[in-house]
Amino acid sequence: MDLQLTKMELIEMLLSTRKASVLNKIKAILEEEQEQLTESDYKIVDVRRANHLQGKSKSYSWDEVRKNISS
Template sequence: MDMQLTKMELIEMLLNTKKESVLNKIKAILESEQEQLAEGDYKILETRRENHLQGKSKSYTWDEVRKNLAS
């Protein structure tokens, strides 16, 4: 079966359910299936965060990002 079609069917079923217990079970399943970052990924993020906090890297405001995307 087409994955996109399956997703749409599941979305429709979720929208139509009236049982909170069903929603809680599905949420728990999806949360348990989410990919986790590897330890090395966390180290890279922490290094980048430290560089940012120390002013060693360039950062942008949302307005600057929007302007750069528009040009």
């Protein structure tokens, strides 16, 4: 099964539906399927935040981030 083709078919079906109940069900399913952060993930974020607040890590402005992405 071609994943991209399936996605496109679903998008077309979503665009053509007129039932809010269908959209609400699909939204609930997709929200359920999204990955949640684990306790380990939160610990990593906490350590990185603490390092940032203590000046132990480098931070970037949005302009610097955009430049890094485009280069």
